[in-house]
Structure formats: structure tokens, C-alpha cells
Amino acid sequence: MSIPENPLPPLREVINRYGLAAKRSLGQHFLLDLNLTARIARAAGDLTQSSVIEIGPGPGGLTRSLLAASARTVVAVEKDPRCIDALAPLVALHTGRLVVVAADALSIDATEIAPPPRRIVANLPYNIAVPLLVGWLRQITAFESLTLMFQKEVADRLVAAPGSAAYGRLSVITQWLTQPRFEFNVDARAFTPPPKVTSAVVTLQPRPQPLVPAAFTAMEQVTAAAFGQRRKMLRGSLRTIGLDPAAAGIDPTRRAEELSVAEFGALARLLASSSADVAG
Secondary structure, eight states, X not given: OOOOXXXXXXXXXXXXXXXXXXXXXXXXXXXXXXXXXXXXXHHTOOOTTOEEEEEXXXXXXXXXXXXXXXXXXXXXXXXXXXXXXHHHHHXXXXXXXXXXXXXXXXXXXXXXXXXXXXXXXXXXXXXXXXHHHHHHHHTGGGOSEEEEEEEHHHHXXXXXXXTSTTOSHHHHHHHHHEEEEEEEEEOGGGXXXXXXXXXEEEEEEEOSSOXXXXXXXXXXXXXXXXXXXXTSOHHHHGGGGTOOGGGGTOOTTSOGGGOOHHHHHHHHHHHHHHXXXXXX
């Protein structure tokens, strides 16, 4: 008897068989269109030599596409026991190439579950997408690339230019450490259940070196203070952390959204220098 080309059942059948009613508490919106998941896998580039980390695989739509794209290995991190059971046939079909890690993605170090070179490709649960991203940015040199789906509002922030309404803390830190590339929008109707917002896929390519020298903690502090009161002039918003922007050659009457990433780097270096002087 010949073996069928695809011995796996359709994803909707997987959802019914394993009772995968999406849980709002887990931010679940399952992507069932395999043409779309294949497009995401293609956006991630050549996966043949990479360990691919996927967060929240659900019934395994994107997982199937990553394996079909000849990823060297796929490490899927899943918190929901129902989805772990649903992925078992896929694990059996791809022995040695697919590993499912039962864990909360926020509680693990992605660098410890997969060997380099690593890429992260994921349809992220909306409720933890930004905390996950910030954690990965802290160790960005450990990854070849990140191809991630967010709510479009978050994706817009990642690629926003100074002076735009979407430009903020996440824009600055992301662009400081990576070169973000907007890939494409994803209509809400592509998901089960459909979210109330449009989604978008973005690829982040780590820079060989940060755009400008600065410490991550200092960059966080400066951007938090500046954008925390974004309507204020810098002389007011940065007073909370004891900074005079003029000392970094920046006009104190400007506002946070007007500053380039390089100028935030100058402020971060000034803050680090000020802290060192106080400590000394």
C-alpha cells in the first residue's frame, strides 16, 4: 500500500479531535491557512542549517511549514497540554527534527533549548508578545534572525521612524539592536478564532554591533523616562532621572518622538557616565 503524501489530518480536524477551543487567557488565535504559514516560513529565510524556535505552535500549522521548509530542527515551546498532545503525531512523523518543550515561554531561556545557529519564527500569543521580544533583544546576538507575528499596532512600532505617532521605546531599542523589516499584513479572518485586530509579520535582523554604543539598562531608563511623558520637553521628562539633555548636545526643548536612535544612545551614555560618577 502506498503511503499518502501527507499522512497528517487537516488542522481543523486536529482542533476538533483534541478539543482545542482557543483560550483567551493564553492569547490563542490559531493560524490554519498553510499557504500563509508557508509564506511566514519563507520570510524567515534559509532554515536548512538553523535551529528554529517556535513559540505557541497550537495545532501545528506553522510547525508543519517550518518542517516543510527543511528547517534543521524545530523546537516548539507550548504551554497548553492539549496542544502538546495534538503535536504528538507531527513529532512521530519527524523523528529527531521536531522537539516539543512543555513550558511557559516567559520562563525559559531560548538559548538553552536549541543549539546555534538559532532563529525564532513564531505567531506570538498577543498577551506576551512584547515581554518576549524585549527578553530576546537583551540577548540578540544569540540569534540569526527573528520572524514574528504581532498585532499590527506593535509591528508598526517596531519599524516606526522618528516623528511618527508609532515611534516609541520599542522602536528605539529594536532599531538600535536590529534592522527590522516589515513583511506583510495578516487579515483577522485568517485565524481561528479571528482576533479583533489585523496582524503583521516582521523580521528582525540583528546588527553585528548596536547602532551606537550604549548599555541596555541605560537605554531602557532613558527611553522609559522620555516616552513616559512624551508630550513634555526633554528638560522636563528627563529630570526624573537627573539628566540634562544639553550635556549630550541635545536641545532640551525637543520631545522624545523627535530624537533619533543615535541621540538616545548619547543620552544613555550620559546617564551611564553620571551613574558611574555618583558611584565613584
